[in-house]
Amino acid sequence: xxxxxxTHGKFPDRAKTALGILRYGDHEVVGLLDRERAGQRVTxxxxxxxxxxIVDSMADVPACDAxxxxxxxxxxxxxxxxxxxxxxxxxxxxxxxxxxHYFLADDDEFSQLADEYGVELRDVRNPxxxxxxADGDADEVDAQVVLTVGSDCSSGxxxxxxxxxxxxxxxGLDAAVVPTGxxxxxxxxxxxxxxxxxSDFAAGAIERIVTQAGDHDVVFVEGQGALAHPAYSGxxxxxxxxxxxxxxxxxxxxxxxxxxxxxxxxxxxxxEYVELYEQMAAPLGxxxxxAGSLNxxxxxxxxxxxxxxxxxxxxxxxxxxxxxxxxxxxxxAIL
Amino acid sequence: xxxxxxTHGKFPDRAKTALGILRYGDHEVVGLLDRERAGQRVTxxxxxxxxxxIVDSMADVPACDAxxxxxxxxxxxxxxxxxxxxxxxxxxxxxxxxxxHYFLADDDEFSQLADEYGVELRDVRNPxxxxxxADGDADEVDAQVVLTVGSDCSSGxxxxxxxxxxxxxxxGLDAAVVPTGxxxxxxxxxxxxxxxxxSDFAAGAIERIVTQAGDHDVVFVEGQGALAHPAYSGxxxxxxxxxxxxxxxxxxxxxxxxxxxxxxxxxxxxxEYVELYEQMAAPLGxxxxxAGSLNxxxxxxxxxxxxxxxxxxxxxxxxxxxxxxxxxxxxxAIL
Numbered sequence: 001x002x003x004x005x006x007t008h009g010k011f012p013d014r015a016k017t018a019l020g021i022l023r024y025g026d027h028e029v030v031g032l033l034d035r036e037r038a039g040q041r042v043t044x045x046x047x048x049x050x051x052x053x054i055v056d057s058m059a060d061v062p063a064c065d066a067x068x069x070x071x072x073x074x075x076x077x078x079x080x081x082x083x084x085x086x087x088x089x090x091x092x093x094x095x096x097x098x099x100x101h102y103f104l105a106d107d108d109e110f111s112q113l114a115d116e117y118g119v120e121l122r123d124v125r126n127p128x129x130x131x132x133x134a135d136g137d138a139d140e141v142d143a144q145v146v147l148t149v150g151s152d153c154s155s156g157x158x159x160x161x162x163x164x165x166x167x168x169x170x171x172g173l174d175a176a177v178v179p180t181g182x183x184x185x186x187x188x189x190x191x192x193x194x195x196x197x198x199s200d201f202a203a204g205a206i207e208r209i210v211t212q213a214g215d216h217d218v219v220f221v222e223g224q225g226a227l228a229h230p231a232y233s234g235x236x237x238x239x240x241x242x243x244x245x246x247x248x249x250x251x252x253x254x255x256x257x258x259x260x261x262x263x264x265x266x267x268x269x270x271x272e273y274v275e276l277y278e279q280m281a282a283p284l285g286x287x288x289x290x291a292g293s294l295n296x297x298x299x300x301x302x303x304x305x306x307x308x309x310x311x312x313x314x315x316x317x318x319x320x321x322x323x324x325x326x327x328x329x330x331x332x333a334i335l
Numbered sequence: 336x337x338x339x340x341x342t343h344g345k346f347p348d349r350a351k352t353a354l355g356i357l358r359y360g361d362h363e364v365v366g367l368l369d370r371e372r373a374g375q376r377v378t379x380x381x382x383x384x385x386x387x388x389i390v391d392s393m394a395d396v397p398a399c400d401a402x403x404x405x406x407x408x409x410x411x412x413x414x415x416x417x418x419x420x421x422x423x424x425x426x427x428x429x430x431x432x433x434x435x436h437y438f439l440a441d442d443d444e445f446s447q448l449a450d451e452y453g454v455e456l457r458d459v460r461n462p463x464x465x466x467x468x469a470d471g472d473a474d475e476v477d478a479q480v481v482l483t484v485g486s487d488c489s490s491g492x493x494x495x496x497x498x499x500x501x502x503x504x505x506x507g508l509d510a511a512v513v514p515t516g517x518x519x520x521x522x523x524x525x526x527x528x529x530x531x532x533x534s535d536f537a538a539g540a541i542e543r544i545v546t547q548a549g550d551h552d553v554v555f556v557e558g559q560g561a562l563a564h565p566a567y568s569g570x571x572x573x574x575x576x577x578x579x580x581x582x583x584x585x586x587x588x589x590x591x592x593x594x595x596x597x598x599x600x601x602x603x604x605x606x607e608y609v610e611l612y613e614q615m616a617a618p619l620g621x622x623x624x625x626a627g628s629l630n631x632x633x634x635x636x637x638x639x640x641x642x643x644x645x646x647x648x649x650x651x652x653x654x655x656x657x658x659x660x661x662x663x664x665x666x667x668a669i670l
Binding site for chain 2: 228229
């Protein structure tokens with residue numbers, strides 16, 4: 001599938017969805033729409049992913065199958081400055097794929113235009129409508145279930161899940177990611193955006209997708225939010241208890257001390273944070289944090305390795321930066 | 336308002352909504368629809384609430400303003416054996432009020448009939464459509480915020496909240512309940528059914544209703560679910576972190592050892608359970624369990640008092656059964 005990705009003003013740091021597709025997806029990316037970076041190329045900015053030209057607008061990309069909204073602003077709203085590009089995409093016969101809380105299909109203009117041009121508006125955050133409450137039986141699957149958890153949102157849970165999948169496959173294991181957010185769903189082509197599920201059914205939704213993936217050797221469940229997050233801890237709890245994992249991998253961004261977007265909220269000290277995850281897991285299956293994943297992006301080698309050593313000591317488990325050093329240390333600890 | 340309440344086959348033990356209205360609501364209940372108890376009166380079965388005749392069907396009740404669906408089955412579905420009564424109610428000009436996940440307004444037959452007879456279908460579980468993620472500022476309200484938490488669903492959180500409200504008012508305080516479930520909303524006439532809110536906005540919804548009630552002296556936030564519950568712990572976490580309470584009151588039903596409906600899941604030992612609540616509260620405001628509420632319904636006085644003593648020791652805080660002994664012990668501990 002040939003796609004264009006929209007990230008206006010947000011690439012790369014606030015364009016997690018775009019980065020995930022560029023790094024782990026099977027799509028051919030024909031252009032990245034970002035007014036503030038137009039004229040550059042993706043690999044000028046992020047060297048280790050699929051390259052693509054960065055352009056001003058949808059009018060500037062070659063023919064493709066779909067436009068993907070590659071950002072996920074807090075609250076998941078649609079920014080009206082994107083409207084022209086979505087309109088152009090539809091008029092050029094492209095599907096439009098988004099993971100926003102605001103559903104494109106509910107937008108009168110887009111939905112009319114999509115009908116007219118025979119294209120599809122795919123809101124991947126829209127959960128199935130037959131979800132139920134959890135039965136509490138996710139621990140019955142054959143697969144080893146590994147859940148990535150973290151100190152905050154955007155702490156590397158999705159990246160770590162996919163890096164672990166790649167590394168486990170290299171070891172000959174039948175490994176899969178269980179996607180719980182819009183980017184993972186766009187990359188893997190299945191999953192449920194758990195933050196969009198109504199609260200009562202959130203654990204049940206996780207139970208369902210873990211069970212669906214249960215015939216693999218090992219599954220890496222993509223965690224969401226964080227257990228001490230001021231807004232998203234309920235989602236994190238539903239995933240932890242719905243998945244009933246065998247192991248937790250704790251993800252953190254080196255140096256982060258406050259919650260992103262919540263500067264008055266301190267991230268708890270990591271040893272206490274790890275304990276909190278284990279205490280919450282204890283009543284339902286009892287997973288422990290068996291390894292850690294530290295994002296040291298942008299640091300020099302020496303500083304990064306020192307940060308990893310400190311992180312290992314803080315969480316009292318093997319840990320590494322899977323992007324910098326590969327996943328062996330983590331896999332050895334959890335398999 | 337004159338209402339009839341439907342509980343077919345579920346009164347009293349599985350009709351929490353009906354009991355709440357009979358005990359704390361301002362409505363005049365003209366009849367309870369329960370085929371299995373028809374011919375009896377409410378106070379033959381539950382002596383300490385508003386009395387009403389129990390009848391077979393909607394055809395047997397005197398004129399009234401509304402029919403309330405007084406049960407909340409697991410999953411929140413509509414049972415087709417209730418259809419005749421709802422139809423009759425609409426045809427008699429009654430509004431129909433329900434707290435189900437299944438919205439009456441989405442039912443083609445009911446919605447057409449309601450239009451025809453000019454009555455309203457009120458689905459109180461339907462949350463506002465302008466909810467947002469939490470800002471983390473619920474702790475800025477002037478009111479003292481007390482959250483009832485519990486060992487399980489149906490452990491007395493709503494009852495304790497309303498009993499504490501009544502007792503605090505008797506002490507001259509301006510007290511209110513912040514309703515988070517369908518029964519509380521039916522009793523108080525406002526609130527948000529938090530289990531129906533999409534996960535991302537659950538903490539934000541709680542923050543909103545706590546802030547709305549923030550000008551009272553003290554507010555009792557009605558908790559939901561339980562922190563170690565296999566299906567609903569995400570809802571509980573969102574309430575705990577969204578409300579940022581000053582005090583927790585821990586509710587339990589004497590003798591319960593497994594989660595209701597989940598017989599293979601043991602309720603954690605109470606001392607550990609209380610610790611878990613405090614550990615989860617710590618990163619966001621840091622509330623402690625300052626008192627306990629034990630439901631000893633059906634026990635003799637001596638056995639009840641022994642159970643209360645054991646419960647106090649287990650949770651290491653003052654505790655009582657507010658229905659049996661009043662709320663003074665709890666109020667003294669938290670005010």
